Amino acid sequence: MKGPRHSDSPSQKRLMRLGGLIRKEAHQIVRDPSSIAIAFVLPVILLLLFGYGVSLDAEHVPIAIVVEQPGRETAGFVAGFQHSPYFAPEIMHTIQRAEQALMHREVDGIVWLRSNFAQELLGPGPATIGLIVNGVNANQARIIEGYVKGVWSRWLKHTALDQGMTPGPTVAVEQRIWFNAEMRSRNFLVPGLIAIIMTLIGALLTAMVVAREWERGTMEALMVTPVRIQEILLGKIIPYFILGMGGMAVSVAMAVWVFEVPFRGSYGVLFVTAALFLLTALAMGLLISVVAKNQFVAGQIAIIATFLPAFILSGFLFDIGSMPKAVQMVTYIIAARYFVNILQSLFLAGTVWTVVIYNALALGIMCLFFLFLVRKRMKKRLE
């Protein structure tokens, strides 16, 4: 019969115990394949759904164009909307009809050319073009306003050229968009989504595993064995870490090949920072699990404390710099914030060391802090 010989050194024994724990956890994972599904299938589905679903680029915006008196002048203006990929214009003849459509959310905006448009345009005074936008979604309204202004200024330039006028002394804004020249919102949303999805998965994988052992009483059984608490923790973290890294690799591959987000940084840096982030997410899951002690509460905290904060406070969608100072302080304890920053830079700007080092350091500190808390709470229970 084989077994631990007395001549084995303590470190060898420790490794053996750890190996045993990892094997046990691995068996559990394989027998209940839901963990594997969480790590590999979930990121694929979520990324596909959200990568396509979450977009801030408005196209084919339904808009009503009220032409009270059609003519050559109005036709030139309306054509600008008909040729624009941003608009799906619908011509109407009375403002009442258009306002009705706006109230019923059939259109997002109204461009209003009054009956005296041609007259004013050819006469001395400037003609007025009315633009009414549904402002409920303020961001969308601003985007629509920008699009309409684009069509309007192009039309102005054309009419000026047609009439043989030279452009006056004007300040011409020349824009250069760095890192994302075509302004595709997907390019920054998909890297952010990876961080959010991995936050979810890290927490889901571990949030309930310790709570489950407490609830079933198997934790007490583990405690009376010679296994140390660090070993129990490592035994829980290592298998799920490997699973999570697999999921991360799948997500990054999808971002690059399915969503065609350029990756300009170094894969080595990505690997190291991703590992750091995943460890933090897993440690947070463990902490929830240890603190809650029962699965019901652990599950609720996991949902409340991970997904929504990562979604709203990570800077993935909403700019952190514009939040009130007090809320900005809150964002410092959101691990996803740092990883979103790193990912957006690695994907779009390249390996920017100032960004990487600062954020990786913050992640490292958070990770150690969570692990320390987990360790402390576990010890208390033993006494």
Added chain:
Amino acid sequence: MLRRILALMVKEFISIVVDPKSRIVLIAPPIIQLMVFGYAATFDLERVPYAVYNEDRGRASRDLLALLEGSPTFQLAARVHSDREIRPLLDAKRVMAVVHVGPRFSERLLRGEPAPLQVIVDGRNSNSAMIVLNYIRSIVNQYQSPAGETAPAGLRVRFWFNQNLESRWFIVPGLVALLTLVVSLLLTALSVAREREAGTFDQMLATPLRPGEILVGKALPGFIIGMAEATFIVLMAVYWFDVPFRGVIAPLYVGLMMFLVSAVGAGLMISALSVTQQQALLGAFLFLVPAIILSGFATPIANMPPAVQYLTFLNPLRYFLIIVRSVFLEAASFEVLWNLYWPMALIGLVTLGAAGWLFRRRMY
């Protein structure tokens, strides 16, 4: 029958309220989330850090840059004196935009020639980049309108329902729907699974309670608590966040009832489907996360590809978000909203029916 349902309901309430940890999960997070998210979730930009690279010594550039500096939207973070300094600033996100004025800017304007103003923007967040560019353009327009020649046609812009385009008016009513969904779904999703794991669900099936009565008894606490939470958040939205409430209460609450029926139904169905709490949690996650991201809460449904748009018809949050926002801001009446009510009622009927059916069939 009523007495039995009432008894079960009282028992459910006790099991929620007596356990201090469950109680805290119900009360504290929605308040904290409302306060934090209400302020955090905004697309409006403030204090945008920018750098100036001015090679011009004339008056025109000074005037233009002063306008920029005076704007509350922008905050001057650095002055640079060479091209080489721009890259590190943008890379490290120390500034979001660099405004570059060429050496002959003022001179060109004086001679009546067009003068270029170069604006370099960090495009890592393309939405912010676009907003920054729009802001800078409007400041430039403001600068040249007194001096510049009058264009043949001016654009007069008005925004309905939200004159000053405050993101908060859009987000905070959205939070009414979002947080109500999270609370009512969480309460119900784990409720049956917990009893099943503890074995008490079998006991309950052995009592004279009929499955329909169990269903109602399990659904009502989630419904009532959801109602209370939603009312609290609506009051906070009006009195704390100062979001105008222009409509009347009835259309909102009819919508809220339909919404809660569908949310509780989805929660109970998830619960009835799962054998363990872990599965129920996973189910709740798998429902909540897509329901929130694909609801129009933050990004418009109209921007999604058609296939994903069809999928959102199954999402009760999608309908209720429109109802809350239009009652708040557009003073919407039943007449405009009726076609948003019945899909939620339908979702509720189907999920509650499925849950009741599963209660009887799925016993192991």
